[in-house]
Amino acid sequence: MDATPPVAAPAGSVPQHVAIIMDGNGRWATLRGRPRTVGHREGVKSVRRTVDECLRRGVKTLTIFAFSSENWRRPRAEVMVLMELFLVVLRGEVRRMNHNGVRLRVIGDRSAFSEKLQRRIVEAEQLTATNTALTLQVAANYGGRWDITQAMRRLLIETQAGHLNPAECDETTLAAFLSFPDVPDPDLFIRTGGEQRLSNFILWQSAYAELYFTDILWPDFDEAALGAALDDFAQRQRRFGHTGEQVESWVALNDRTK
Ligand code: IPE
Ligand code: IPE
Ligand code: MG
Numbered sequence: 001m002d003a004t005p006p007v008a009a010p011a012g013s014v015p016q017h018v019a020i021i022m023d024g025n026g027r028w029a030t031l032r033g034r035p036r037t038v039g040h041r042e043g044v045k046s047v048r049r050t051v052d053e054c055l056r057r058g059v060k061t062l063t064i065f066a067f068s069s070e071n072w073r074r075p076r077a078e079v080m081v082l083m084e085l086f087l088v089v090l091r092g093e094v095r096r097m098n099h100n101g102v103r104l105r106v107i108g109d110r111s112a113f114s115e116k117l118q119r120r121i122v123e124a125e126q127l128t129a130t131n132t133a134l135t136l137q138v139a140a141n142y143g144g145r146w147d148i149t150q151a152m153r154r155l156l157i158e159t160q161a162g163h164l165n166p167a168e169c170d171e172t173t174l175a176a177f178l179s180f181p182d183v184p185d186p187d188l189f190i191r192t193g194g195e196q197r198l199s200n201f202i203l204w205q206s207a208y209a210e211l212y213f214t215d216i217l218w219p220d221f222d223e224a225a226l227g228a229a230l231d232d233f234a235q236r237q238r239r240f241g242h243t244g245e246q247v248e249s250w251v252a253l254n255d256r257t258k
Contacts (some may be wrong), residue, residue, distance in 0.1 A: 014058050017059070017184050017187050018062050019202055021192070023217075024219070027217055028217040039219055061183045062135070067082055069108070069143035087120060090120045103131040104124050106121045106124075107137050109146060112141050137183075142179075150179075152177075185208065188209060190229050191213050192217060193218060196213045212232055
């Protein structure tokens with residue numbers, strides 16, 4: 001094994017990539033005696049706040065779960081409002097995001113979306129493609145298993161065409177076919193809304209993410225709530241299979257050579 005630490009984020013640092021399961025919109029609205037969809041609309045404000053705060057704090061990639069491949073099971077009316085909201089947000093927010101240097105990308109199986117929505121997504125991605133301040137990845141009709149399966153399917157096609165040797169395919173080969181091979185894996189994985197499960201979000205890429213669960217419902221998630229998650233992350237020691245002592249000695253060495 002190599003002796004050098006696979007340092008992604010030393011203790012005390014800002015995560016380069018934050019992934020969030022934005023959960024609790026429905027309960028937020030129900031608590032107020034309002035329809036669930038009111039919570040989804042309110043949740044858009046939290047997205048805006050979170051994007052701005054990530055920009056301010058120097059997070060380079062933010063991946064947010066907007067609609068899972070399982071969310072089609074919800075009442076039709078709720079699904080329709082969510083799709084409508086997606087369109088409205090794309091129309092209303094993209095200019096501002098572009099102005100702030102945000103590169104927008106939608107991950108997931110978009111073939112299930114209306115043509116209009118698919119067109120909007122492509123336009124937004126093209127408009128913001130060269131921005132570098134923050135990459136915002138919106139997971140829509142996304143599932144972790146879907147991602148691994150579509151990667152495997154494309155890899156099999158390549159091997160069948162003779163472009164890849166199956167005997168030489170390893171983790172790196174498969175990872176190159178996943179939805180976002182060009183950004184580092186998430187360092188911090190946040191779930192709001194009190195549930196402690198992954199709900200089929202970015203499974204492969206989160207293999208070594210630090211998990212953080214908060215009871216705060218997504219529409220209440222603000223700058224302070226994100227700050228608390230980042231502070232918690234900064235206290236963690238990431239070992240990637242090494243021992244705590246190994247990591248401490250590398251940190252000490254790093255401090256001496258600074
Ligand atoms: C998350 O909030 C948003 C989506 C899944 C689209 P929920 O709608 O799951 O809210 P709860 O969990 O029912 O409160
Ligand atoms: C996960 O939340 C999906 C999104 C936040 C978009 P859910 O609320 O759908 O998750 P489960 O079904 O409770 O696990
Ligand atoms: Mg939920």
